Amino acid sequence: xxxxxxxxxxxxxxxxxxxxxxxxxxxxxxxxxxxxxxxxxxxxxxxxxxxxxxxxxxxxxxxxxxxxxxxxxxxxxxxxxxxxxxxxx
Numbered sequence: 001x002x003x004x005x006x007x008x009x010x011x012x013x014x015x016x017x018x019x020x021x022x023x024x025x026x027x028x029x030x031x032x033x034x035x036x037x038x039x040x041x042x043x044x045x046x047x048x049x050x051x052x053x054x055x056x057x058x059x060x061x062x063x064x065x066x067x068x069x070x071x072x073x074x075x076x077x078x079x080x081x082x083x084x085x086x087x088x089x
Contacts, residue, residue, distance in 0.1 A: 011038055011039060011042060011046075011048045012047075012048055013047050013048050013051045015038060015048060016035060016038065016039070016048055016051045016052045016055055017051070019031055019034055019035055019038065019055075020035060020055045020058075020059060023059055023062060024062075024067075025062050025063060025066040025067055028059040028060070028062040028063035029059070029060070029063040031059050032055075032056045032059040032060055032063065035052045035055055035056055035059070036052075036056060038052060039052035039053070
């Protein structure tokens with residue numbers, strides 16, 4: 001999907017989803033910039049703009065914080081190192 005394809009202003013929520021669907025921390029900030037560019041000319045309240053702004057927030061968090069997987073250990077079970085706060089100290 002190129003900029004020329006959307007210069008007519010017919011940007012949809014699906015266009016936003018197509019850009020952000022398989023986002024990873026490594027590419028999150030680049031995808032955020034592409035979405036910002038895609039929705040730039042849309043009016044406030046446009047469904048694609050609303051979806052794009054929400055995705056930009058999610059992608060920024062993903063880009064700086066990375067993925068968070070797992071959950072705290074249940075009582076009596078040693079937590080995985082990746083989710084153990086004390087392991088990073």
